Amino acid sequence: MLDSDARAILRHLQIDPSLTAPDLADLTGLTSGKVVRRLDKLHADGVLLGQVAVINWGALGYSVQVSLRVTLDKTVSRAFDEFIAAARLVPEVLEIQTFLGRVDVRLSVIAKDLPHYQEVYREHILPLPHIADIESLMTVASVKAERVLPL
Numbered sequence: 001m002l003d004s005d006a007r008a009i010l011r012h013l014q015i016d017p018s019l020t021a022p023d024l025a026d027l028t029g030l031t032s033g034k035v036v037r038r039l040d041k042l043h044a045d046g047v048l049l050g051q052v053a054v055i056n057w058g059a060l061g062y063s064v065q066v067s068l069r070v071t072l073d074k075t076v077s078r079a080f081d082e083f084i085a086a087a088r089l090v091p092e093v094l095e096i097q098t099f100l101g102r103v104d105v106r107l108s109v110i111a112k113d114l115p116h117y118q119e120v121y122r123e124h125i126l127p128l129p130h131i132a133d134i135e136s137l138m139t140v141a142s143v144k145a146e147r148v149l150p151l
Contacts, residue, residue, distance in 0.1 A: 005030060007151040009038055014148040017051040057110050064111040065139035068125065069103040071132045079130035090124045
């Protein structure tokens with residue numbers, strides 16, 4: 001699907017998403033025009049979705065990370081939609097994933113400290129609709145969080 005030029009561009013962008021087309025041209029040996037055309041094609045094909053800033057939440061005072069595994073009441077036909085819509089409104093919820101199996105949804109939650117987490121949990125998580133069961137897993141250490149694909 002990807003030729004060697006596209007893979008080279010993506011490899012460099014994964015390492016430093018702030019690289020400009022001329023920077024990428026220098027690193028890949030392509031012309032700036034060819035890099036721009038390849039980037040446009042990667043965007044058009046849905047391969048390259050955008051660029052993000054990776055924030056160190058700990059440096060901003062958010063030292064607690066919790067993964068909540070939620071099982072929903074599946075007797076309610078709109079349980080997933082209503083739960084997800086409400087969970088999106090909780091600012092401390094950074095990620096929402098849905099699953100097939102016993103666990104229906106995983107929420108990734110951050111907090112400044114344990115009292116803040118307790119407040120978020122009691123005031124914003126527990127009132128979410130259609131929760132049948134919830135399990136909290138507090139992150140002790142992030143052993144691997146790779147964002148680079150081997151292209």
